[in-house]
Amino acid sequence: MTAARRRPWLEHLLVLGALGALLLGYTTVVEGRDWWVTTTLVAGLVALVCGVLGSVAPRLAVPVGAVVLVLVLGWVFVPETFAGLVPTWSTLTGLWSSLERAQVLVMEEAAPAAAARPIVLLLAVAFGGLVLLVELLLRLRHGALLVGAILVSVYAAPALVSGETPSVWLFVVPAALWLVLLRVRTQSAARGWSTVVPALGLGGSALLVGVLLPPVMPDVTAVAKPWGEPPPQVFGRGINPMLQLGQNLRRNSSAVAATYTTTLDSPPYLKVAVLRDFEGRTWRPARSQAGDAFESRIAIDDDIPATEATTRVRIDELRSTMLPVPYPALDIDGLRGAWTYQRAGLTVTSRSATTVGQDYSVTSLDRQPTAEQMRALSTGTGVGASLQTYLSLPGDVPAVVGDTAREVTADATNDYDRAVAVQDYLRDNFVYSETAPVAEDYDGNGVRVLETFLEEKAGYCVHFSSAMAVMARELGIPSRIAVGYAPGQAVGNDDDGDAVYEVTSDDLHAWPELYFDGVGWVGFEPTPGVGARTGFEEPDAPESDTSDDTTDESTPQRQADAADRGGSVTQEAVGVDDAAPTAPRTAATVGLGLLVAALLPGALRYVQRRRRLGGSAPDPWWREVEASALDVGLAVPAAGTPRGLADVVAPRVDPDDLRRVVTAVERSRYARPGTDVSDERESVRRVVDQVRESGSRLQRLRARFLPRSLWRRG
Template sequence: MTATLERPVADSRQAPGTAAEGPARPDYAHWAVSAAAGAGVLAASTSLNGVIEPWTWFGPVFNTVLPVMIAMSLARTLRLPGLVTLLAGLLALGGCLTSRFVPDQSILGVIPGPGTGVQLQILLNHAEDTVTSQAAPVLPGAGIFLVTCAAIGLIAIAVDTLATTLRMPAVSGIGLLALMVVPAVVKPLGVGMVPFLLTVAAYLLLLGCAQWREGLLAASADTGSTGYLGRGLAVGAAAVAVTVLLPLAIPGFNSGAFPQGARLNVWGSSSGLNPAVTLGNDLRNPAGFGRVTYATNSPEPVYLRAVTLEDFAGQRWEPDQRRDEREPGLQGMGSESVRSAGEFGATAFTRINTDSYTSPWLLAPYAPVSVASLNGRWTWDPKNLSILSYDGGTSVRQEYEVISTLPDLTEERLSAIRPAPKGAVAPVFTELPEDTPGIVLETTEEVTGRLRNPYDQAIAIQNFLRSRDFTYSVDAPVEGGYDGSSMGVMARFLETRAGYCVHYAGTMAVMARAAGIPSRVAVGYTPGSTTGDLEAGPDGMELREFAVDSRNAHAWPELYFNGVGWVRFEPTPSRGVVPDYAQTITSPFNVRVDDYDNLNPGAADVPQGTAADPEATAAAAADPAAAQSRAAAAGTAVAAGLLLALLPLLIRSARTASRRRRVLSGGGPGAAAAAWVQTTEAAGDYGHPALPTDTPRAFSQRLRADAGLHGPAAVSLERLQRAFEREEYAGPEAAPAAGAGVALLAAPAASWDDVTAVTAALRERSSLPARLRARFFPRSLLRPTR
């Protein structure tokens, strides 16, 4: 490596970092090298797609790398020392990060100001939670964006410094390689061939630009070529060989080699929807960001439940694993009453595919009585029917089948149930800590004070939280520790009356206990959205498929009713699905099946004025400015839709007009070919495409037969064919020969009228759907004729 980097320095040539003797020629070629270095960093960063999902991260990265490259190039243009150039890049990076991630705490938008450190610490904590609690691909949050932009910005500075300032472009490839290490070991399929090839191409471009620059500098010093390109290619080939072969000898790379299959899991196997961390952060950044699908014969879409929280003491609520009380074997789950409900009542069959969701807690509809086809050793908790891995296993890429009960719950049945007797459930489901805030107890008394029936109390609490006095928000709660659980958080929620599902579910559970109803908080996913696919279940049953992802992460309360068991309620407005037995005429909210609980910081708050809110509707109608704005937005959307729908037609018309001008220009070179291509594409648009093996004559004969062309249209088609053959195959100096050759060379030139005649005949002999497809969605745009 040392020999590769050494360069002889002649007396007449300026060495890196030294002053030249005499006036030096201006070096503007460094701009090209810096541009190539930036392109290389951006190309290598494309491998991060799949580590962070989706491409939302690329814009911030691009807007970070570009100013850094420009700042360093300007410093070199001003002939500043190399150390000052490096400092300029670092300052530009700091300004970009400040303006993007902490603008409110900055001075003039780019200089860190008071409070910057605190806000950065919050973002770094979010990034740490993302790394420790998620499996790739992770959520595109502000914290992980900050770390990504900072890391790639530093790599860009290093690559540019090596390639341009120190004039060591071959070594700068180490920075590109370092950028691809993370996706190589984290992504299930490695870096991927496309990002890898893009990076290699960008690296070769960098070497070529550096060689060109060195050639210019060498010419000014009357020295020979430095041979950077050859040495760079040698170093690059060696580096690629090492990166491909080295993982084969490293334990943990168990599914191929870099860049296609290195799968060393450096984060461990127990990451997912993990309530052991602060619940708000965990719901905001669930590891199950990848899609989870389930197919069920349940008449209603099901909630997928991972675990429940019962102990409301402490600064954060965590699930009690109760490993000493858990039972093995998932074929006979549940209490005797639960199993009997499955034997004599309705049951649901659900097939779940976890894909990239990874957690020691298993997703299942409530209440499960049997789980089959599951890999690993799993146990279940008799108190809450949660399913936990016994040996540190994970739910990732599992496909299993769950049979769960469907209790017959109605408003009449629940309203007839009296309060549960003491000892009906374990004390952990009824206990309230001594430091329960007074506002919780006082609010519960105000809402349920004159009610004695548990069902009436539960409905009153649910309707109170779903009223217009509360606002669903993921922005307001974040500061000051409000973004989490604990009794203090519930108290602040009742004061501010703004929060998201964690606060609504926790508050209803606490208020239910204060009213004497046993409660717990369930953590999992709302039903999601249907994919439209159907699967076959056992005994010929038909299963509808649904999909959920991190946007469906949710928390909801479960209340205990004597003789029935645990019953789900939905206090979070505009989120989740309110069960039929919990819907009342006082609830002002509609429900929906595809119900994303947007838990990402920075997402817009969900307003309380929905279509079911007459006051909000009237207020909106009374605001002419708002109505005009909505009308303008609707008009813009309609115009954009029409433009998109007409885009194929416009492209096809423009191409047809270009060919028509060529044909009508006097029959110059290429005119016959343009007419023939237009004809063959029109035939393909109307359902008669040319085959790859077709000669012009074979295609012409088949088209006449298939499309029923005769008369003038057939004559025009033959004229177009013969004109194309003459232009394509007969040289300009070819002499007429006997027979067919004479006819070929003597054929008259085709005209645009022939194209029009054939096209009109094809259109007349086509059905209406075929005509519409040919005009608005021509297949020739996807498969143009060569």
């Protein structure tokens, strides 16, 4: 049963104020303020549409509001899909695609997430949709109570996501506005304090309890959903490690994962997992297949030097079922618990044990081919039955990926030089940034982001490793992605004088590995500022030759020091503020929408008036007199004769003109067919003008911009 609704515009104004205040609580979930302006403007425009139409045409409020919501969001977020000013089917598909992207960001990003455009779109859709839902609920007798439940849910949501309890004022202000809404509703539904006092008493008591109760309640962080925050295990069982790199690299805190010493000539990368299967959306951990070779037994050509080296690792603050080891690991001593080698990648995992407190020694193979030997090697024939897995690509790889790979390797005559050319192209022409991909909406490691990454030329290890691995496959070179830790940096010496290296959560890293027959899987480093670029000794190279990359710049946090020393490692990372803001375009769109909304009713009445008064039939003349009287607030009878309406407008018009017009109308309606009717168009124009000018200034203004006759008959 519907309730009496007298002031829907006021109800929506109160709800909009409450939602705008509650939106401030989402600053713990999304960074910046641009999204708040965008969301508030969009919700405000929808509330205005629902409030106005709720007064004059309630059945149109929700459908028209939904159309306005889609149009505004389309123009703000996917304007390229419009044909001029007209949306197309691509507008809807573009919005849907962005919402799917927002879902991925919600799953992968740590709160507070960067205000990427899909996240802003998601908030705008959610709060615009809430306004439409409120419009439906307020048609119910007890709809205000349900609106209160919605406001409570909106208040609680950011706390459950981020674990931070919002300010009490973010509860008090919406609650107070809800009480006013309740007062308006009860006053509209039934006059008298018999209904108002109980409602306000109940609401006031709830507000008081809501203010006093939170301080004595358990901490909300105990039940907070970790939006994007990694589980206690940085590399946990069943978790795609690739998806956690961005989250961990963007965290403000840094923890020491492990320390190690090594007999290798240079500190190694510590591999945790291998990603081999690429189905377009993301790289996935390698799944064992029939024919996978046990990589420690891959044949090394006799003429390629290979020696054994020992690396001793002590785990500090890493809890995982995946063990960091240098590649290729031949033997591990000192582990507690049951651990298993994986054939593909020689990674080490456990079903029951974890890395906590582990102190172990790894014997690995140090392969030292020359550049000439690498150039003579073929690629792929020794990978085994799973060769195609390391070369397969989804069918929708952007053409620019393969074109770029072939362009930068045009001068290379062998696969090794091609791999080095791709690596150098990425290191020399791109910059490291952890925030630009999120802010510009191309974060992740799926095929969809590669085209944008190659265009923007900014990203972090996920993007560089994925780009090089896909480009290698485009060139016919088997590839995969290793995930683990970059070498870290030296922090001192142990009792034997050996250098001690430390890797932290800032050293989390992904890098591509390419396969060469006779050597096996070789790691490359396309990410600028991380480690050293892969390159083997040239026959005539001087022994002292070192590139600017051979210094230990293992983490992005240490890149600034390299830049100060004159290195060309990177430039300042692109931040969220460099993302294209949505608020200015939204404000312009909403402003234009308001201007159109303000002028459209008056324009329609102007056209209608001209059409009616331009004809020779008396009936349209009289309908215009009736409409003009309605517009200025006269009490026009719902059903009556021309003389009944004439009695209403008579005090405001010239009596002679009115008499002539009424006579013409009556003759056209009641006279015998064929009776001549005088042309009184000039008289009716004067009557209409006099009626329109007879109202007060406010009535005339309303008649011009919000004419009631468009949706209401006498």
